[in-house]
Amino acid sequence: MLFYLTLFLVFLYFKIARVHYKSEKLNVGVVVQHFFVAISAVMLLIYGIQNIAWYLFVGSAMLFFIAAGLMIAAIQVGIFIDGKPFIKLSMVFKAMPFLTAAIVILSIVASN
Numbered sequence: 738m739l740f741y742l743t744l745f746l747v748f749l750y751f752k753i754a755r756v757h758y759k760s761e762k763l764n765v766g767v768v769v770q771h772f773f774v775a776i777s778a779v780m781l782l783i784y785g786i787q788n789i790a791w792y793l794f795v796g797s798a799m800l801f802f803i804a805a806g807l808m809i810a811a812i813q814v815g816i817f818i819d820g821k822p823f824i825k826l827s828m829v830f831k832a833m834p835f836l837t838a839a840i841v842i843l844s845i846v847a848s849n
Contacts, residue, residue, distance in 0.1 A: 740785060741797055743843040747778045748798075748805040750836050756809060757830055770837045777844035784848045 754771060785794045809829075816823040 739843060739847040740781070740789070741801075743777075743781055743840060743847050744785065744798060745801040745805065746836065746840050746843065747774065747781060748801045749808065750774050750833070750840060751778075752805045752809040753829055753833060753836070756813065756826065757833070760826070761830065767833075770833060774837055774840050777841050780848055781844045 751774070754767075754774075757767070785798075812824050812826060812829060
């Protein structure tokens with residue numbers, strides 16, 4: 738179960754990273770975060786290919802990819818309550834370091 742949670746967080750992170758790349762400038766800290774998440778994602782994908790049935794792995798990956806894309810699209814369009822945005826993109830961008838730490842830790846735990 739931890740594998741699937743981490744897989745979803747990886748797809749969510751890379752969707753956020755794509756939006757961040759288009760709207761903000763890259764700096765060294767963000768590139769280092771991307772590197773750590775990419776290494777964790779490769780480690781997680783290798784574990785999934787070796788230990789999970791291919792139809793479960795591919796099906797869940799497709800579902801998580803679509804869900805992450807829809808979540809980020811909903812944040813970009815905006816969810817408004819009383820004329821004020823409920824979640825802003827800047828709030829999501831500030832959560833990226835915490836998401837990176839969660840992905841790295843969970844991928845290490847899920848791979849063991």
